[in-house]
Amino acid sequence: MDTDTITKPHERLADLLTSEMDAVNTLIRTRMASEHAPRIPEVTAHLVEAGGKRLRPMLTLATARLFGYSGDHHIRLAATVEFIHTATLLHDDVVDESAQRRGRPTANLLWDNKSSVLVGDYLFSRSFQLMVETGSLRVLDILANASATIAEGEVLQMTAATDLGTDEAVYLQVVRGKTAALFSAATEVGGVIAGASEDQVKALFEYGDALGIAFQIADDLLDYQGDSKTTGKNVGDDFRERKLTLPVIKAVAQATPDEYAFWERTISRGRQDEGDLDHALGLMEKYGTLDATRSDAFNWAEKAKAALQVLPDHEIRTLLRDLADYVVARLN
Amino acid sequence: MDTDTITKPHERLADLLTSEMDAVNTLIRTRMASEHAPRIPEVTAHLVEAGGKRLRPMLTLATARLFGYSGDHHIRLAATVEFIHTATLLHDDVVDESAQRRGRPTANLLWDNKSSVLVGDYLFSRSFQLMVETGSLRVLDILANASATIAEGEVLQMTAATDLGTDEAVYLQVVRGKTAALFSAATEVGGVIAGASEDQVKALFEYGDALGIAFQIADDLLDYQGDSKTTGKNVGDDFRERKLTLPVIKAVAQATPDEYAFWERTISRGRQDEGDLDHALGLMEKYGTLDATRSDAFNWAEKAKAALQVLPDHEIRTLLRDLADYVVARLN
Numbered sequence: 240m241d242t243d244t245i246t247k248p249h250e251r252l253a254d255l256l257t258s259e260m261d262a263v264n265t266l267i268r269t270r271m272a273s274e275h276a277p278r279i280p281e282v283t284a285h286l287v288e289a290g291g292k293r294l295r296p297m298l299t300l301a302t303a304r305l306f307g308y309s310g311d312h313h314i315r316l317a318a319t320v321e322f323i324h325t326a327t328l329l330h331d332d333v334v335d336e337s338a339q340r341r342g343r344p345t346a347n348l349l350w351d352n353k354s355s356v357l358v359g360d361y362l363f364s365r366s367f368q369l370m371v372e373t374g375s376l377r378v379l380d381i382l383a384n385a386s387a388t389i390a391e392g393e394v395l396q397m398t399a400a401t402d403l404g405t406d407e408a409v410y411l412q413v414v415r416g417k418t419a420a421l422f423s424a425a426t427e428v429g430g431v432i433a434g435a436s437e438d439q440v441k442a443l444f445e446y447g448d449a450l451g452i453a454f455q456i457a458d459d460l461l462d463y464q465g466d467s468k469t470t471g472k473n474v475g476d477d478f479r480e481r482k483l484t485l486p487v488i489k490a491v492a493q494a495t496p497d498e499y500a501f502w503e504r505t506i507s508r509g510r511q512d513e514g515d516l517d518h519a520l521g522l523m524e525k526y527g528t529l530d531a532t533r534s535d536a537f538n539w540a541e542k543a544k545a546a547l548q549v550l551p552d553h554e555i556r557t558l559l560r561d562l563a564d565y566v567v568a569r570l571n
Numbered sequence: 572m573d574t575d576t577i578t579k580p581h582e583r584l585a586d587l588l589t590s591e592m593d594a595v596n597t598l599i600r601t602r603m604a605s606e607h608a609p610r611i612p613e614v615t616a617h618l619v620e621a622g623g624k625r626l627r628p629m630l631t632l633a634t635a636r637l638f639g640y641s642g643d644h645h646i647r648l649a650a651t652v653e654f655i656h657t658a659t660l661l662h663d664d665v666v667d668e669s670a671q672r673r674g675r676p677t678a679n680l681l682w683d684n685k686s687s688v689l690v691g692d693y694l695f696s697r698s699f700q701l702m703v704e705t706g707s708l709r710v711l712d713i714l715a716n717a718s719a720t721i722a723e724g725e726v727l728q729m730t731a732a733t734d735l736g737t738d739e740a741v742y743l744q745v746v747r748g749k750t751a752a753l754f755s756a757a758t759e760v761g762g763v764i765a766g767a768s769e770d771q772v773k774a775l776f777e778y779g780d781a782l783g784i785a786f787q788i789a790d791d792l793l794d795y796q797g798d799s800k801t802t803g804k805n806v807g808d809d810f811r812e813r814k815l816t817l818p819v820i821k822a823v824a825q826a827t828p829d830e831y832a833f834w835e836r837t838i839s840r841g842r843q844d845e846g847d848l849d850h851a852l853g854l855m856e857k858y859g860t861l862d863a864t865r866s867d868a869f870n871w872a873e874k875a876k877a878a879l880q881v882l883p884d885h886e887i888r889t890l891l892r893d894l895a896d897y898v899v900a901r902l903n
Contacts, residue, residue, distance in 0.1 A: 387696040
């Protein structure tokens with residue numbers, strides 16, 4: 240791959256889908272309005288208008304276009320996906336007691352936890368209305384299942400994060416709930432509404448699933464070896480917040496009794512002293528878990544690209560392939 | 572009406588629907604299970620198995636039977652309605668910072684707010700899967716709209732509760748969100764799944780809506796004039812928690828400047844002293860707002876009964892009529 244093809248393919252997607260994304264944004268603004276409860280659009284606007292790459296709704300628009308869709312249900316579905324995403328961010332920030340999101344104070348900080356919980360519920364119910372309007376039971380089934388995977392993954396993350404018994408299988412499930420389930424639902428419903436065949440819908444699911452997993456593994460790896468200037472996060476935030484992610488899970492799996500005691504103290508019990516992050520990084524180095532995690536991310540990106548093979552040869556397909564490269568190119 | 576017909580009609584409904592309610596309870600237990608996140612069934616069981624009258628799922632079973640339904644989708648819909656109800660209770664207790672529910676410590680107290688938020692989300696997504704299984708877009712539409720009314724009502728309640736500008740129209744909307752929207756969805760979907768005509772479905776909506784409103788107004792009135800032995804609540808809890816309900820809204824509407832200043836201090840600003848509840852009760856007495864609220868509750872119960880007229884003559888219809896009498900009979 241040359242540098243150009245992996246330069247911000249989501250921006251090239253955004254260019255290609257400008258008028259449809261405009262329609263999605265208009266629909267989002269219309270549907271987040273509430274005649275009676277002004278708190279709702281205030282909170283939603285704070286988050287929705289903070290930007291974000293709108294990757295998920297773009298995936299829905301892109302896959303619908305890949306199959307030559309000419310109706311307008313993909314606009315509704317793209318807005319649906321963005322509403323679900325926004326609702327989960329609102330609830331996540333309450334659960335994680337976060338103070339910042341996308342470089343701005345979180346809604347739970349600006350208003351309160353109550354507003355974040357209830358406005359999240361409202362957006363979820365609005366997304367539900369939007370998808371019902373498409374009249375497609377298949378789409379509803381996909382989104383209902385994705386919602387359950389997301390919610391179960393969140394609960395699992397809450398209980399598994401500091402539990403050293405968490406293995407790679409549990410991690411993968413948390414990652415599916417946290418990121419991949421909505422990516423794969425986004426790509427699937429675009430194809431379904433456009434009348435893609437069963438094989439193609441399956442491929443769209445596999446692409447979205449693998450893309451989401453590659454994306455999240457890359458994020459978790461960058462937490463330990465990223466440049467804080469480009470990631471906007473400090474190295475070791477996950478360690479300090481006692482979040483078990485793949486680089487640590489791989490190190491725990493190979494730990495000597497002394498090393499296990501170290502992870503037990505710092506992650507399970509959360510008793511961290513100066514120098515512990517360096518020691519943790521040393522253990523990851525010792526077992527090569529950062530490199531192994533990096534390989535995993537690249538493997539998932541390859542899986543995503545492989546899934547695209549059964550899809551029609553189309554400009555969009557090329558962009559989706561480049562997007563899979565791009566989410567892991569950050570690791571080079 | 573004689574005393575017998577208004578004696579606990581929900582218990583007579585429960586008798587009549589025993590085997591179907593058993594099936595609903597089995598389905599609830601199956602669907603609240605999570606292979607991976609044991610926290611989910613723990614939290615759900617705490618609430619679901621604490622009892623409660625299961626009024627909402629019974630309404631769905633009852634209206635399906637009223638139209639001679641012989642399939643099993645009404646079981647799924649009854650479980651759906653109970654899951655939505657349970658999810659809203661979990662989120663409500665977080666928002667209200669409640670410590671007790673149904674005579675037991677709340678989930679947010681026993682576990683934490685995070686668990687209540689995320690398990691609530693999980694139950695909502697499970698309810699969504701259950702309703703999709705019925706394959707009825709009409710049912711999905713009704714439940715999506717009810718969810719939006721519920722969520723909007725909750726946000727409205729949060730922002731309107733201590734605002735003296737809250738009038739009876741806003742109160743009614745909060746009550747619809749809090750109680751009536753799920754009652755009316757419960758009665759409607761039972762009829763829809765059983766193939767009731769449009770007129771009959773409309774009547775089922777009107778019955779559920781009016782029943783829910785009567786029920787909530789009665790609850791709000793009992794807060795000021797109930798016997799704490801039978802209601803299990805202390806007189807004036809809503810006043811102390813600065814919740815504007817109908818008896819106070821009616822008194823505020825007629826207040827002299829001095830009285831308005833009293834409501835302003837005690838409700839809007841929450842500065843309450845000893846004797847304030849008695850003074851508040853005195854003002855409600857002065858303007859007869861407790862009696863007026865009582866009349867409103869009875870009027871809604873009459874509306875509920877009137878809606879039943881177009882429904883088939885059936886044992887269930889008699890029980891639904893008695894139920895409307897029962898929710899306000901507590902006020903005698």
